[in-house]
Amino acid sequence: MAIDKTAGTAPGAMIGLSADGTEASAPKILAFCCNWCTYTGADLAGLNRMKYPANVRVVRVPCSGRVNPQFILRAFQKGADGVMVCGCHPGDCHYATGNYFTRRRFMLMRNLLEFNGIDPKRFHARWISGSEAAKFRDTIAEVAAQVSALGPNTRYREER
Amino acid sequence: MSKIGVFVCHCGTNISSVVDVYKVAEAAAQMPGVSYAAEYKYMCSEPGQQMILDAIKEHGLNRIVIAACSPRMHETTFRKMLKKSKINEYLLEIANIREQDAWVHPPGEEATEKAIDLVRMAVAKVAKNEPLKSSLIPITKKALVVGGGIAGIQAALDIADAGHEVVLLEREPSIGGRMVMLDKTFPTLDCSACISTPKMVDVSAHPNIKLLTYAEVAAVKGYIGNFTVTIRQKAKYVNQDICTGCGICEDKCPKKVTSEFNKGLSDRPAIYKLFPQAVPAKPVIDRETCLMLQNGKCGICAKVCPVEGCIDYEAKDVEYDEDFGAVILATGYKLVDWGGMYDEYGAGRYPDVIDGLTFERLVNASGPTEGHIQRPSDGKEPKTVVIVKCVGSRDPKKGKPYCSRACCMYAAKHAHQILDKIHGARVFIFYIDVRTPGKNYEEFYDQTRKDGAVYVRGRVSRIYSDGEGLVCQGEDTLLNKQVRVKADLVVLETAMEPNEGAGELTGLFGASRDVNGWIQEAHPKLRPVETQVGGVFLAGACQGPKDIPDTVAQASAAAAKVIGLLNQDEMETSPMIAAIDESKCSGCGACEPICPYRAITLETIRSREGRFTNAERVIAKVNAGLCQGCGACTVACRTGAIDLLGFRNAQILTEVDALWQ
Numbered sequence: 001m002a003i004d005k006t007a008g009t010a011p012g013a014m015i016g017l018s019a020d021g022t023e024a025s026a027p028k029i030l031a032f033c034c035n036w037c038t039y040t041g042a043d044l045a046g047l048n049r050m051k052y053p054a055n056v057r058v059v060r061v062p063c064s065g066r067v068n069p070q071f072i073l074r075a076f077q078k079g080a081d082g083v084m085v086c087g088c089h090p091g092d093c094h095y096a097t098g099n100y101f102t103r104r105r106f107m108l109m110r111n112l113l114e115f116n117g118i119d120p121k122r123f124h125a126r127w128i129s130g131s132e133a134a135k136f137r138d139t140i141a142e143v144a145a146q147v148s149a150l151g152p153n154t155r156y157r158e159e160r
Numbered sequence: 161m162s163k164i165g166v167f168v169c170h171c172g173t174n175i176s177s178v179v180d181v182y183k184v185a186e187a188a189a190q191m192p193g194v195s196y197a198a199e200y201k202y203m204c205s206e207p208g209q210q211m212i213l214d215a216i217k218e219h220g221l222n223r224i225v226i227a228a229c230s231p232r233m234h235e236t237t238f239r240k241m242l243k244k245s246k247i248n249e250y251l252l253e254i255a256n257i258r259e260q261d262a263w264v265h266p267p268g269e270e271a272t273e274k275a276i277d278l279v280r281m282a283v284a285k286v287a288k289n290e291p292l293k294s295s296l297i298p299i300t301k302k303a304l305v306v307g308g309g310i311a312g313i314q315a316a317l318d319i320a321d322a323g324h325e326v327v328l329l330e331r332e333p334s335i336g337g338r339m340v341m342l343d344k345t346f347p348t349l350d351c352s353a354c355i356s357t358p359k360m361v362d363v364s365a366h367p368n369i370k371l372l373t374y375a376e377v378a379a380v381k382g383y384i385g386n387f388t389v390t391i392r393q394k395a396k397y398v399n400q401d402i403c404t405g406c407g408i409c410e411d412k413c414p415k416k417v418t419s420e421f422n423k424g425l426s427d428r429p430a431i432y433k434l435f436p437q438a439v440p441a442k443p444v445i446d447r448e449t450c451l452m453l454q455n456g457k458c459g460i461c462a463k464v465c466p467v468e469g470c471i472d473y474e475a476k477d478v479e480y481d482e483d484f485g486a487v488i489l490a491t492g493y494k495l496v497d498w499g500g501m502y503d504e505y506g507a508g509r510y511p512d513v514i515d516g517l518t519f520e521r522l523v524n525a526s527g528p529t530e531g532h533i534q535r536p537s538d539g540k541e542p543k544t545v546v547i548v549k550c551v552g553s554r555d556p557k558k559g560k561p562y563c564s565r566a567c568c569m570y571a572a573k574h575a576h577q578i579l580d581k582i583h584g585a586r587v588f589i590f591y592i593d594v595r596t597p598g599k600n601y602e603e604f605y606d607q608t609r610k611d612g613a614v615y616v617r618g619r620v621s622r623i624y625s626d627g628e629g630l631v632c633q634g635e636d637t638l639l640n641k642q643v644r645v646k647a648d649l650v651v652l653e654t655a656m657e658p659n660e661g662a663g664e665l666t667g668l669f670g671a672s673r674d675v676n677g678w679i680q681e682a683h684p685k686l687r688p689v690e691t692q693v694g695g696v697f698l699a700g701a702c703q704g705p706k707d708i709p710d711t712v713a714q715a716s717a718a719a720a721k722v723i724g725l726l727n728q729d730e731m732e733t734s735p736m737i738a739a740i741d742e743s744k745c746s747g748c749g750a751c752e753p754i755c756p757y758r759a760i761t762l763e764t765i766r767s768r769e770g771r772f773t774n775a776e777r778v779i780a781k782v783n784a785g786l787c788q789g790c791g792a793c794t795v796a797c798r799t800g801a802i803d804l805l806g807f808r809n810a811q812i813l814t815e816v817d818a819l820w821q
Contacts, residue, residue: 043233046259054270054273057274078816
């Protein structure tokens with residue numbers, strides 16, 4: 001696993017804090033979405049002009065099974081307040097078995113995060129199919145509300 | 161040094177009415193590595209694309225970010241556009257600021273900020289993109305169809321009619337499968353043999369079809385477009401080239417064994433055709449029962465055969481390799497062995513308790529009784545027949561959890577045939593539900609009830625003999641009463657299950673099966689005739705219980721997929737696949753079992769390791785033809801030796817980092 005140790009040291013405003021250093025209200029949520037189901041579902045939400053909180057950023061991956069747990073740690077380290085991994089429903093994976101790995105991996109991941117003092121409510125693995133635009137919208141809203149209630153994540157955030 | 165060009169699309173007013181596209185372009189121009197940023201009304205339009213191509217030339221751009229609609233919409237459009245430039249088409253990233261921004265957020269700061277973030281992520285990623293080249297793999301223009309039932313026959317004919325070569329492989333001595341065993345088919349009551357045997361003859365006569373009977377798949381290598389299949393041709397001991405099919409040998413053979421085709425209702429000789437209308441219409445010797453092959457004493461068939469040298473007791477099984485571009489699995493079903501499951505139904509102790517397929521032979525005009533319904537025990541015509549549905553189906557405790565789909569209809573057909581053929585007959589059908597989803601199916605069921613079939617809602621709990629005859633005891637759940645019916649014959653409509661050996665065969669091709677052993681389709685709704693292995697398709701009941709119309713439709717669908725594949729001379733493969741850094745690979749093999757496509761194999765290489773100039777070590781290798789680019793292996797790799805091209809670890813991480821710059 002190649003992690004570029006030098007990256008991310010550039011100066012920049014910390015998300016979660018507004019320009020004057022006070023707590024901002026909107027948390028930042030990063031969602032890893034599989035190309036075949038959830039990313040398509042998110043596109044469909046757009047097509048149907050559904051509205052959901054604007055503080056989610058989607059990273060497109062081929063399969064939820066592509067998401068290395070280290071990506072999630074990195075996101076928390078960089079200042080994400082919530083992280084999601086979304087893929088096809090178990091049994092519907094475009095690559096047959098990818099999301100089974102996701103499911104097992106992130107059951108453990110939640111335990112690991114909790115052990116490390118990150119509230120597991122900040123991390124969600126969800127199954128959203130390409131037709132479930134409303135579920136995408138609702139999930140984002142639900143996670144945003146949960147993470148918002150928890151406040152900014154400071155546990156692993158790099159001091160810059 | 162990356163010189164990134166960022167192009168922000170207004171999409172008419174779709175994006176620009178919500179996102180401040182000018183601000184996005186301005187912000188993009190300040191991002192690291194970006195040397196040019198612009199916005200335009202319609203990026204995907206002809207002038208929009210030209211604008212990008214001009215900018216590439218003018219500013220010497222070497223990577224492109226387009227902030228527009230979803231990459232699922234126009235990624236291919238812009239990749240095609242880049243083919244006209246000097247830039248590799250994979251040095252492109254799309255920031256989805258329409259579907260995932262402008263369309264889901266209200267106009268204002270937040271939407272614009274999000275757009276800038278998305279562009280920053282794309283810019284960061286594209287800086288780490290590398291030129292990729294899709295490779296062209298040649299396609300062998302020949303298809304293999306495994307299984308010569310109606311599904312395989314239909315698929316082979318369709319592919320052959322489209323002008324491609326087909327090998328139809330069947331392990332029995334004749335094609336025809338289950339359908340030729342049936343008497344009549346619901347709901348039209350066509351004679352099954354009359355509609356299937358002409359198709360069998362078409363197969364044998366088609367110039368594009370090579371028919372291999374009594375043959376099996378022994379091994380499979382390769383991938384889509386390039387399979388090498390080892391075929392085992394079992395010895396037939398009858399020279400098929402010179403045999404005239406006269407049948408004298410069959411008449412004279414002294415050894416008689418139970419006929420599988422007639423479900424034990426009659427005997428067949430050791431040298432035999434599966435049934436009179438068999439294709440090919442030439443006998444084979446069953447080596448397990450032939451006296452000559454077992455004991456070396458007999459040889460009658462060779463003596464009576466009018467063609468010299470036709471019978472060859474020395475023949476051996478032959479294995480050979482043949483190349484194919486595509487494969488259709490059509491291995492069909494068998495009925496469950498109900499005797500082992502249902503002790504309460506006599507577990508096979510009563511000869512007059514038979515399954516549906518045995519009844520088909522019993523009622524079949526070309527069957528052992530020439531179509532006269534005579535019960536197996538004493539050959540008498542049964543007056544009262546009990547039909548029990550869902551034996552083994554919809555029974556998670558003892559049998560299968562699923563519905564076998566065809567039984568409701570053929571139970572009605574059996575009832576119809578009994579009432580039609582036996583004057584004064586009475587038929588009782590025990591059922592859980594009656595399911596008749598199909599064209600003219602409900603009407604047929606309705607007619608059967610009007611003909612006099614008595615439907616009793618409930619399961620039969622016990623079948624026993626009271627000394628005079630069989631008694632079926634069960635509950636009528638509508639009357640809430642126990643009922644007993646004295647029956648002369650009991651027909652159990654038993655569950656379908658995957659055919660013998662289907663599991664091993666599916667495994668050879670790398671396809672997977674579901675919990676019940678049926679072959680798993682790539683997507684239950686949208687890719688119903690593909691397996692998840694490229695180039696391997698499925699047809700008919702091997703995928704799940706099916707009736708004949710569904711089987712034939714699916715076979716034609718699979719054939720259409722194969723024709724589409726074989727019509728190409730070569731196939732472009734996606735370059736976004738797993739790649740292994742051999743210097744980092746420790747050969748631990750953790751990636752190998754995780755790959756759903758069996759694209760990773762461990763190989764031994766020789767390389768220079770420190771002071772050893774010719775050290776042997778094991779590394780993983782990715783087969784580019786098999787890999788579909790899911791990336792599951794990358795996470796399993798402990799040393800980080802495997803990475804996914806196009807979605808490298810570094811690319812995804814840099815996207816994550818970019819968000820917080």
